[in-house]
Amino acid sequence: MPPTTSSNSWLTARRFGIVIDAGSSGSRLQIYSWEDPDVVLSEQGDDVWDKLPKVEKGVQEGDDWIMKAEPGLSTFADNSEGVHEYLAPLLKHARSQIPPSLESETPLFLLATAGMRLLTPVQQARVLSATCKYLKSASSFRIDDESKDGPCGSSVRIITGEEEGLYGWIAVNYLMDGFYGKDKKTTYGFLDMGGASTQIAFEPSDTLSGDKENLVDVRLRLLGGDEVNHSVFVTTWLGYGTNQARERYVAKTVEHFKETLLETSESSFIPDPCLPKDLILSETLPQIDGSHSIHRLTGTGSFTQCLDRTASLLNKNAPCNTAPCLFDGVHVPAINFASSHFIGVSEYWYSSEHVFGLGGPYDYVQYERAATQFCGRDWSGIVSQHELSTAQGIRGGDGEVMENGEIMEVGKWGKNVELPRLQMQCFKAAWIANVLHEGIGIPRIVDPEGNSTTVGEQVAHQAEVKGLGRPVFQSVDSIGDIAISWTLGKMVLEASKEIKPSSSSSRPLADPIDDIPASTPNPPIKPIRPFWDLDQLLEEHVSPHLPASLTRESLGFSPITILSYAIILIVVSCIVFRLRHPLRVARRRLLRGSFKRDLHGAYAMEEGIATPRPPSPSNSSFLPPSLLRPLRRLVSSSTSSSRPRLTPISTSLHPPSIRHTQASVLSPPPYHNASDGFSTSTSTSHPHSRASSPIAATAPDDTIMTSSRSSISSINPRSRNSSHMNLTLFPRQTLSRANSILQLPDE
Structure with a gap:
């Protein structure tokens, strides 16, 4: 309810x-x-x-x-x-x-x-x-x-993915009070990693934000009506999430084994330092021909070697078109880690907390030691410990349990930690460390005066005492009872839109992607719009070539859209004007369709002649010939200039000079009177067209001429029925239905 x-x-x-x-x-x-x-x-x-x-x-x-x-x-x-x-x-x-x-x-x-x-x-x-x-x-x-x-x-x-990063950046700084206060504060950077990709979003410092065109404006409105504006850089690395990075790593490991160790190895198992010791996994790799090959990897449990093997997956040697670049040739503005602080969510949290219990302020020394100990353990011992932890329903701290700086227990995993997580934990721990330090460039902070503690909270406290500020990086899952999610950032933006602005001239708040000017040549974010959008297509291709005074931003409307629709309207009008007569005929035929009959078929039925076969469906058309003929001429006009014109075959017939000839009875089109609903048919006799009639007879010349004169004189001048044949060439004889018996000469 x-x-x-x-x-x-x-x-x-x-x-x-x-x-x-x-x-x-x-x-x-x-x-x-x-x-x-x-x-x-x-x-x-x-x-x-x-x-x-x-x-x-x-x-x-x-x-x-x-x-x-x-x-x-x-x-x-x-x-x-x-x-x-x-x-x-x-x-x-x-x-x-x-x-x-x-x-x-x-x-x-x-x-x-x-x-x-x-x-x-x-x-x-x-x-x-x-x-x-x-x-x-x-x-x-x-x-x-x-x-x-x-x-x-x-x-x-x-x-x-960039929009996810921006919403996540809003959520993090909202929960960390990064937007509060009239004075502009230093905001937190946002790191997110999933199975397929990883994102980064941060606000470059004023001295390092030279590439303004790569930044996205994020506008929010405080309860008092004032607006806060931050220029944020965001980018995504596709294929650099943990799952896809693992797939690339396996393929590279198998290839390296075939090239170097296959001939000398006595076992078909491929050694993998990124798996716990003695763990055997079967990996399936796709082949070029569409088939799949299965390879068995056995863990050697060396976190140091795993770090070295996975570092090359960052593709740091890729060409960098716009310096500086972090990895895979992706441009990222220079980061000043003295003032920039980052919060990582998703896999950054899971890999640190769920097994090691090291979520929160990040200390590389502590993290590396926990990962080294875990990777070096026998897989059988890890499974036994997992079964024991599950049976006891252990909650909370999953890794090392420390008191007064000393390790009291290890390997305490919560009930939510599953075996697949433990299988991949060594690889994911190494991948996270490489992305943070080798990829993004976060320094491995080591106190030159000698810092023996490895407790994250104490590191953070000592950093503040020494004037180092907040931790450079910390992994977080939730703050208070609110989980950090990009959906929270979206709702913060929506709630902010409902606040009345303090100035009537303020622009309405919009999503960051909608605040990017349409005239931007290379926008940092391109929306995904699978629906046909003519306006957007034209704006993207034409706006960069227009002067600033003719853009949508300066005029308040899009001249490109108006011009494009005007051109479409003119083209459609020209086509309709050209086809106005056939369209009028087609309209009349549609309105009177119930009264129409096939012309020759109606006469044949009246005279008792068999009706011809209906046209083939492949040659039939729902359009009338009066509309089809102009369309065909329109289509064929493009090829008429290149194709030689054939001389048409003359269809006119001349009266032969033979004294005795054959006369054939043709079936003329019946006369339809649409006004009274009745149809009147006439039977016409034409000389010299025996192929057009099923009945033919021979008659003397005088009989033919007499019949022809009689036919011409009997034509009703008020008749609406007309013939398409030339009367001078084809004299026709009009017969009444009561007197339509063919006259044959007496033998």
């Missing part, structure tokens, strides 16, 4: 927002809430003037603000009809948590990530269209109208 605002003070003046994170493995619904900004400002005044709205969980207590559905939305690429059943439980849960009176005011976003990015544009459009249609029909949540982003505007779309 949905809650009601009248019986719960917590719901009074509360606003809600919903984000569905449609990932590759599943879709996670998250409900957020915040108090109405006007109410907060009126009640607390100056105390909150320079703060952002407080975004919280969408429920007063419990975990009902989150719900997940599996598998990922991308699995419906070829079965968009299944989207309805897939999203129904999520939408039902959201409606059960939000008061009905607030449903129409609650924004709903379904933002798809990695899985949907891998689909073709046609598949993407099909899934997004089905999603949009269902969400609009099954609820009254606030969803955008159709726009260049899709049928549901920005409410249902695919976001880029």
Whole structure:
């Protein structure tokens, strides 16, 4: 039963927002809430003037603000009809948590990530269209109208990895109070790593932000109405997440073994220093011919060697088109680590905390020692310890347990740590360390005066005492009871949009990707829009070549769009004008279609002659000949100049000089009178066309001439029926139905 605002003070003046994170493995619904900004400002005044709205969980207590559905939305690429059943439980849960009176005011976003990015544009459009249609029909949540982003505007779309990074950057600095206060503070950098990619987002210092065109403006509005603006750099490394990095590592290890050790090795097992000691894993690699090969790797458990082997995967020697570059030739502005501090989420947290228990402030000495000890352990002992920890339901600290700087216990893993995590922990620990230090360049801080402790909290405290400031890097999963997620950053931005600006001239707040000028030659973020967007296509190709006075930003509208639609209108008008007569005829035929009959078929039925066979379906057309002929001339005109023109065959017939000839009876077209619904037919006799009639007879010349004169004299001048044949060449004889007997000479 949905809650009601009248019986719960917590719901009074509360606003809600919903984000569905449609990932590759599943879709996670998250409900957020915040108090109405006007109410907060009126009640607390100056105390909150320079703060952002407080975004919280969408429920007063419990975990009902989150719900997940599996598998990922991308699995419906070829079965968009299944989207309805897939999203129904999520939408039902959201409606059960939000008061009905607030449903129409609650924004709903379904933002798809990695899985949907891998689909073709046609598949993407099909899934997004089905999603949009269902969400609009099954609820009254606030969803955008159709726009260049899709049928549901920005409410249902695919976001880029850079957008994930920007929203994550907003979430981190929001929770770390990086936006509060009138004085501009030094913000935290954001690091995120998943299975397929890794992102970085940070605000370069003023002295190091020379490449302004690579920065994205992030605008937020404080409760007092003032706007804060930060220029953020964000980029993504595809293929540098832990899973894809592992795949590249295995392929390289197998290749190295075949080239150097295969002939001298007595075993078919491939040694792998990134696996715990004596662990054997079978790895499958794709081949060029489409087949797969299976290789068995056995762990040697050397963290030092694993660091060396994985360092080359960073591709630091790749060409750098725009210096400076970090790795894989990707340009990143220079980072001043004396003032820049980073927070890592996702795999940075999992690899540090879930096995080593070292989440939080990062100390490389402590991290390296824990990783070295874990990698060197026998796999059988790790499995035994895992079974014991699972049976005891151990929670909390997963790695070393320390008291007063001394290690008391090791290998204490929580119940949420599974064997696959333990199998890959050595590799992931090495990969995380290499990305942080060899890739991004975070220094391995070693106190020259001699720092014997390896406790992260003590390192952070001593750094502050010595004037070193905050830790350069720390891994975090949540702050307070709010998990750090890019969805939180999206909701902070939406809550900020509801605040009234302090100045009437302030621009409305927008998503960072929508704040990038359309005239930017090489935008740092390119939106994913699988739907056909003529405006966007023309803007991207034409705007950079226009003077600044003719751009959308200076005029307030797009002259390119107006010109393009004007050209389309002129072209369509010219085509319609050229085909106006055939179109008029076609219109009349459609209106009178029920009264029309086949001309020759009607006469044949009246005279008792067999009707001809209907035309072949392959040659038939739903368009009338009067409309087809101009179209055919239009199509063939392009080739008429290059193709030699053939002399047409003359179809006119001349009267032969033979005294005795054959006369044949032709079937003339029947006369249709559409006004009275009756049809009158005439039988005409033409000389010299025996092939056109099934009945022929021989007659003397005088009989023919007499018949011809009689035919001409009997033509009714008011008759609307006319022949396409020349009367001087084909005299015809009009016979009445009562007197239409063919005259034969007496024998």
